[in-house]
Amino acid sequence: MQTYIILLRGINVSGQKKIKMVDLRILLVKLGFQNVASYIQSGNIILEAKDQTIKNVEDRIGDGIREHFGFDVPVLVKSKKDFERIIMENPFKDKPSSEGNRIYFVLLKNAPEQMFVNALEQEIYENQEFSIIDDCVYLYCKNGYGNAKLDNNLVERKLSVQATTRNLRTMSKLLEMVRVDI
Template sequence: MTKYIVLLRGINVSGKKKIKMSQLVAMLESLGFSEVSTYIQSGNIVLKSNVASPIKVSQIIKEGIYTTFGFDVPVLAKTFIEWKEIIAQSPFEEHNDLETKKWYYVLLQETPCKELINNLQQEQFANERFVISNSCVYLYCDKGYGKAKCDNNFFEKKLQVTATTRNHRTMMQLLEMGKQISEQ
């Protein structure tokens, strides 16, 4: 079985697309996923599956959410190995907790086209810096994400890919949760 970290985009935000985590876990288990656990109410999931493709896992969950809850939600799945690699490749250096609150990971569903990456890397923004990899945009927001021009929608538009963003703390928590799942 493969361990996955799964991210849902845009649930339980401003009272829209509400999903109780207990109902989400029950739905995922009914779809054949095991050792399902969630972190906070914004759609962060750790689970195991016999399905070997992250894209297929995303499709199964996306269809399950539509059938069960009646709305379309972008779903991004990464294997636990991919997750560890994304964190290991981060250009962020460990500092104090205040610094880590300015670090964000814009996780990409697919690899953007090289031309779009090159064009975006030419742009610069006050108080924001980013590094683009094949699977993630590492974003530093000096003034915090709430005031950032380079938000999730910005990167989706510029790179023409589906993405979802998580802060450093959430990334590390999901990493720890993934370590707790058995290897069998």
């Protein structure tokens, strides 16, 4: 059994693409996943799958949401090991986080091409620091993410890869959930 962290992008935001977590958990169980748990209403799921690749899990969940709820949602899946690595590599862990409100993780579906990384690394964003490591852009937003110029949409455009963003508090909670027997 493999443990996966599922991150859905753009659900339950401003009344768009509404999915109740209880309905999503029921759907995921019907799709054959086990020990399904969710965290808050923004599409953070922990589950277990038997003999599944990340691509297969992404496809099954994306197809299931489309068929059941009637719309497409970007689905990003990370293994427990990859998720732990992403959190451990956080270059801003010693910065003041204001309870997770300044440190953000832009999780990428896959590692971007190096030419895109090099180009983005040359850019400067006022009141923000960032670091790109493998499949994550780590953000330190001195004035909070709501005032950040380098946001999820810009990262996607600059790196030409799908992404979804979570704050330190959410990442820490998800890590805690995967370390507990779900």
